Amino acid sequence: MTTVMVLGGDGFCGWPTSLYLSNLGYDVVIVDNLSRRKIDVELEVQSLTPICSLSVRLAAWEEITGKRIRYEKLTLGEDYYEFAELLKEVEPDTIVHFAEQRAAPYSMKSPREKRYTIRNNLNATHDVLCALVDTGVDAHLVHLGTMGVYGYGTAGMKVPEGYLPITVHTESGPKSLEILYPANPGSIYHMTKTQDQLLFFYYNKNDQVRITDLHQGIVWGTQTAETALDERLINRFDYDGDYGTVLNRFLMQAVLGYPLTVHGTGRQTRAFIHIRDTVRCISLAIANPPKRGDRVNIFNQTTETHRLIDLAKMISEMSGTPYQLVDNPRNEAAENDLRVSNSRFLDLGLEPTRLQDALLVEVQDVARKYIDRCDPAKIPCNSVWRGAGTMGARAWSGAETRAAEAIGDTAAPRLRSVA
């Protein structure tokens, strides 16, 4: 049986992917440290949908399908030797890597979250690559990246799938090359994904690690065929100002009658994909691995682009809930055009879930059903990209000082005296 290790298999994309792959007949091993659940506790918020503990989820899956998914609790980027041992024991054919802090607003909250996001994401990615080389396990690494590595504007052409063809002028005449599309991150979180690209480039060049990097758009929707089988398998739905992504937030706000929170002008254009298509894309990437020696394989994992204001108007008309233009907490272009090449997945057979077809289902089956679990106080996005320095915004706490000292951060006492 083909074995797939899913790093971050308890999260919003990781959980439905694990079930989808298990259902397809893959032997799935989840590695997760449950950090996403801990962040819920820290932010005093919960998924709109009532998600069960991972052990209940896994027992329910086995009870319903007869398929067993193994789970190992490890922190990628910290528990290096345990992870390398596990890799040697399991010898997966594929590793799917979701084990990163994925919210841009959370990554911009304060130095604490910025530093956590950098530490967690970069060390996790590097440890996986390093362990693959260290153990000699020849697994294909499939990584969930983001459309945000490109920024969201172009010189007018479609954003290519990872590589930009360019012409340089040499002494012997023009020469054609393909280079990684220039990185243009808009948050600390997005920056970690651009750094991941360089780690992939290096390990692919130096050690011939086989890698696929998926540049995914904003995911919307909640359920896949597998997570909908039983309420104990339900996927998470984030609506809060840090983790809720824009379309799911609008859908939930529409049901609540809370004016839809459009940031700035709303003329920002973004790329979208339904969670059902995410899991299909991952399985297509697994089934089509690069050969040893091939360069990093890059797909744009997205199916539609929309202006936020158009989405807000569409949902507003559908629901009768008005939209509001709120001050944009982010530092992003007030408007942009975005056209994206995504033919690689379409050529492999992806049939996209269209927004028009699935929006109402999402409202009926998820948002309306669980709206009583929503805490409206958690809706506003309080994470600001610019403005008062953190030291001006809040005092350097004793707990942070102790945490900083524990990791040998010598700047901490100086900062404390400024406060």
Ligand code: USQ
């Ligand atoms: N926005 C609003 N109103 C809201 C929330 C967001 O107008 O209530 C706006 C934002 O200002 C931004 C856009 O909607 O212009 C997208 O924000 P988002 O929170 O939906 O998405 P983002 O922060 O870009 O991050 C999400 C995922 C991330 C993934 C990324 C794909 O959290 O993991 O990598 O989407 S992409 O955006 O294509 O880079």
